[in-house]
Amino acid sequence: MELPIVVGVDGSDAGLRAVDWAVSEAGLRGLPLRIVYADVRARPGKGAAGLGSATPPDRDAARRILERAARRAQGAGTEAKISTEAVGGDAVETLLDEARHAAALITGCRGRDTFVRLGRGINRSLAARAACPLIVVRGDATALSARHRRVVLGLGAAPVARPVVEFAFGAAEVRNAVLEAVRAWRAPAHELRAHPLIVGDPPVHQRDRAVQLLEDALRGPAADHPKAVVCRAAVEGRVDTVLRTRSTTADLLVIGAKRHYGRTELSLGRRIEALLQHSACPVAVVPHSP
Template sequence: MNSANGAAVVVGVDGSEPALRAVRLAAAEAARRRRPLRVVHGFIWPLLRVPVEPVTDAPPGGGLRHQAEDLVARAVAEAEAAEPGIRVTGEIIDGEASAVLLGETPTAALVVLGDRGLGGFGALVIGSVAVQVATYADCPVLVARGEEHADGPVVVGVDGSPASRAAVEFAAEQAALRGAALHAVHAYRHPHSDGPGDMQPLVYQESKLHDEEDQVLAQSLAGIEERHPGLPVTREVVRERPVAALTAASRRALLVVVGGRGLGELAGLLLGSVSHGVLHHSACPVAVVRTPE
């Protein structure tokens, strides 16, 4: 993840209410991290060869380009009102929203976006832009959905994979920044797998299995309390489907953090089934943390 000095928190806007919620969430993140906030709008119309300037004799302020400038200006004002004192800039970039935001991720500290935007299909629980950016981003992606439960912990899903270890570190940083506890959830249905294709025993003892799964969680949390002194850390090992367990935890959480892919995912999935499921069902904001391929 990009932690270079000066790296901005980037938020994508399209004029929708979910995007404005994302702006407020992004402003809070920028303030906590003491980073600038960059408001970005992907302006697709020039690519479609649609005229974007006002037509002759049109009233002042007409044209698609002006509308885009206006929505970015409103988003910048929203951020400045939400977190006075942060440095906010706005930019319109020609291109489709997902491509524009993905182009920001190599140099961003974090990308924030709404769970749905304008032009999404009504039946979709989460927009295609959010899924695409979370799938391919080179930095953590924070999706504004549900509500932050003020007294709740930062919840992180753990399965022992490199992706979940990166998620644990990001979640610990978030909890420390927010003055919240870290709650690590390890959900299992079968004995722990070290990789795709591992053979599972046909018979196993439940108490022994629980102890082994608890050890997986302990190993994933190793060193967190030393790196984040004073951070309250709680653990939960539950025999449940991971999406169901994390969705339940989200109902009292400030934030849920998941890795981009974990153990047991289908090889062709760039965004794992667990992270995808949590994005669709969480009752609070979700951060997806990918590891380099």
């Protein structure tokens, strides 16, 4: 059974841009598309069609939102099989449940908020807990229509999990795009002064460590994707600032988030949250184990 691409909609233009992205993603990967609307005023199990105890106007609103989203998807000329559903309950919990049976979960973003009328922080909650990769569709219509043919993979200081790198290779492959792996580095303050245990220029030492991390992370996946065009960039600066800059000429930014067993949420960190809010292109957050 093929897992679908799932996109959450709320009736906003940001939600429709997420549908556009989801249609494209489903087409590129040859997967079905599932469009979901969460009606926070309804509760499951108390009414027909999964709309709980919502009043008729609420059911009408849900139907209109889903029909508009479906028309948008069909208007893109996709061959993907499209299904829609309105579910009663909290948007975050609804989409988390959908993520358990999805190849990827896609949401929209308007300014600093996602599903604005449902409240701030929904993307952060989804990124922290979703069982599948979450793609937050950032950027306005003009930016999203651009085709840079470049996927950026942001690497942190810790060894990078294979699933994150594999996802980035796959994203670049289906788009016929260059994969740019980026590792930001900064010399600690104490290394900016003379240090008896460091031979050579301290910033060069930090840069070389970043270059080695890139090589270690890419070696295995690159061998499995011999036709992939890969660029490596070790860049001095704050990781969120470096990746935000690179996102201006990218089709997708891929970052990993570590899942700690026994905890309900991923440890996202302020820098990942900053990218979810300020990236110039869509951001894919790929969960992985320590």
